[in-house]
Amino acid sequence: SVMEEKSNKILEVLLSSASATEILTGKVLGVAMLTLTVLAGWGLIGAAGLLNFAPAQAADVGEVLLHGGMLGYFAAFMVGGYLMYAVLFAAIGAFCETPRDAQTLMGPIMMVLVIPMLTMQMALMTPDAPVVRILSWIPFFTPFLMIARMPSDPPMIEVIGAMAGMFAFAVVMVLIAGRAFRAGALSDVKLSWKTFAGAVRRGE
Template sequence: MNKFWIILFHTYLNKLKTKSFLITTLMTVGITLVLTNMNNIIEVFDKGGGKEKVAVLDETGQLFPPFKEQMNALNKNLQLTEFDGSEKETEKEVEEGKFAGVVQLRYDAEQLPEATYKAMTVADSSLSSDLQTGLQQMKTMLAASKINLTPAQLERLYEPVSFEKIALEENAKTEEELNQARGLVYVLLFIIYFAVIMYASMIAMEVATEKSSRVMEILISSVSPVKQMFGKILGIGLLSLTQLTVLLSVGYFSIKRNMSSLEGGFFDAFGFGDISLSTIFYAVVFFILGYFLYATLAAFLGSLVSRIEDVQQMITPMTLLVVAGFMIAMFGLGKPDSPFIVITSYIPFFTPMIMFLRVGMLNIPVWEAALGISILMATIVILALFGARVYRGGVLMYGKSNSFKDIKKALQLTKKE
């Protein structure tokens, strides 16, 4: 047993000290800090108070005041300036960078407003869309005045229809709670998805690297292949928990520090203001079980190859399973209670993401989540027993990999031992 712990901590410490691990951790910490301080960063780089300046050429002499009033209500970061010069002079101002663009206002044949927007590039669709929306609102008001509609009648006409959603199921989440849960589950699904792919692939690469350097021949003479396999799985597992602990700690303290600037908008829409303990519990459980499922699979697939360049080819089917589970989960964000999602949540290779999606967004019975976890654990045990046999023979195989036919050869070598 002592040799098992030696392998576990040797794998953990060796990977912990590698430049690739340190660089990726620092880069991810940097990205986390940027995302949680985005508002402060934008304020640093914004000039002129963050306002975009747009020149307006009013050919009618009447449309600029109501147009400016509409735009002030629609976009407070947009500064409209009436320009008295010619069209060419205005375009020159835009070319010199004094204005983001120029809007030419005029009447059409029915004496209703229309406009032309000119800018160095029309790639900024949000700006042109705001200008078009403001013009549309002004046109609606002018058209209504021509048919003698009062402002109150116009407001009543465009008032959003009342459409209340009520769930009849007992303890069902409200629409607001469901939207928050959807955003939070979306983010956590990404964490599970990328972590499983990255760390499972790391295990396969570690095994293949040792085989290619013939270190495996020395190891199997002193430590059983099964201990090697689970030592590497747990070693990389500790590594993943170390990295995630660093990232989540940095993210948590950064969010706490910038709580006032993050309130509302993205922060609240993604449910970060009120995370339930049950969601955190299930996220941890399904992350750990998902890791062990794919890590075991990756370990014995990695034992089948002798060259590092063959690793990606061998683990491609495993990667496709993770991608398939993630894509199904993305579909399930819109329909978490559909029969397709319910059925696939019990397929063990999809359970870590899809069952987590269901428990995060719906109030499903505890027995359903427990059944999914039980199926997942049983699959891990079966895969571990089978994987250990394949691993025991696979580490003795050298030469070019011939895809999954090598599993049969590995099992035959295991029987000969």
């Protein structure tokens, strides 16, 4: 949506009545609310179906979700992970006018996202494996791997430490992405990681 607004010059009009930070915040929160609405709808449909047609399985699912505050941990890791990636994608969109432009910056990010997907099965089967424990401390991977490890009751120090690191990194990402979004919204420079990093350093 940011790419479309920039290519159609709508983003420039929005910036005349709101700051870049306000626009970025509104987009991140708007997409979050839309996603939560869709998830809530499908969740209610799924819950109703389970309760009516498979009450025994519904009880098992409920026990898993309520075990040890699982829903609370899921919400916390989801919020942290969403913040990290949403603001980054919005900042990248502010530099791009076509999907082809975005591929320049999105390629490395997609490669990073593949890593937790490849190790997710290992996290479910052997949640205390050294490689899983190490990767779960890396903020970009924490939302995926820590929630996969939660049913095995990992040490609380690891849960709190990884969560604190994730939220601290999310705050840094918000600051960095805000500077990049502000610079990219009105920029016509050739897109590259170099120009993106330069915009973050200058913040203008």
